[in-house]
Amino acid sequence: MGSLEPNLRQNIKGEEHKDLTLDFITHVPIAFERRKKRLLIASAIYRFYRFSAKFLSQRFLLGIALECEFILRRICLEITNSELEGRDLRLEKKREFILKNISNVGRVIDLGCACGTDTVWLHKITGRKTIGIDHNLELINTAKSRYNKKDLEFFCLDALQFMKEDQRILEQNDLVFLSHIVEHIDYPSIMLTELSEYFKYSYVEVPDYLDSDPLAQAKLQLGSRLLYSDDDHTFEYSRISIRGLLLDCGWRIVDSEFYGGVSRFWCKSERKSR
Known part of the structure; x- marks a missing residue:
């Protein structure tokens, strides 16, 4: 590594940082001049x-x-x-994590699917029927207009409402996909426990805010009103607290990853009987 340093200092300066690739900066440190341009x-x-x-x-x-x-x-x-356009390294890491675990999964329900980006990708990699659910009608209409594929459906429903009214559909699916949903739910333990009765697997992703943000502890000590990462969040989870929630609700954690400010978990139900 030491032999690279002269070249790094010669080639990586100021405006040239914008041309660095994500792969490069993942594996090689970025060098700077001792004296920086004043902002x-x-x-x-x-x-x-x-x-x-x-x-x-x-x-x-x-x-x-x-x-x-x-x-x-x-x-x-x-x-x-x-x-901003171009490669999204966080999305790539997310999909690498899912691909590592999804081989035994059949049909999928994506709760909180938004405009359907993850839903369509899950449909593509599983080749099975995939359903996207979201309470936002505008986002659902966007998903329907963008993606018109066989065995791909979108419904405008509240997640808990859907679980109560469409239990037959729930029983026909293997994986519930919960990407940045749990932190928005008023009663996450109720939802996660009920889902463990119907689904064999779950994917859960939440912000890693309390552990990855170095200022979170300062906000706790000050009693800050802004101890959340989004206005619509009803909960913020530490890595320990989200693990505890999943285990208490009947999910065994098969795999986990903490990257780019998020915690992600692949879980298997300990309650599903069929």
Whole structure:
């Protein structure tokens, strides 16, 4: 590795970082010059902080900074998701994890399918009937207009409502796919327990917010109002608490991964009788 360092320092500078591939930066550290180009806005904000620290408490300033960090992060994520193109390494890792475990799975229900991106991919790799469920009618209509395939269906229903009204359909499927759904549910233990009665397998993905965010502990100590990663979340889970929830609800964890700010689990039901 040491022999690479001179070339890295010669070739990886400033604007050239934008041309780096995801594969490259995954395996090779990025080198920087000792003296960095000054960022005017960042420098001005830091100077303002240093000046304010003479009159205001560090605790008060930290509270303001955490609130600013929350809204700026949300803006950055929204712009990133809507504007930036190219490879998505997080999505690739997610699909690698699923492919490693899905070989014995038949039909799938994707609860909280949004516009159907994961649903269509699951249908493609399993070759079996796949159903997408979401409570947002606009997203369901988008999915229906984009994807018109045999053995691929989309329904606009609340997840718990669907479970109560369509138990016959539930019994015909092997995998329930829950990607960023559990943290939005008011009573996740009830839902996960009921799902363990019908499905042989589950895929569960939630934000790894409390463990991967270095500022989460500071927010806990300050009693911050913004101790969540999304306005619609009813729960935020640590790696220990999400594991505990799954086990308590009748799911045995077969495989798990923590990457890119998310926790993902492949589970097998301990309750399903058939």
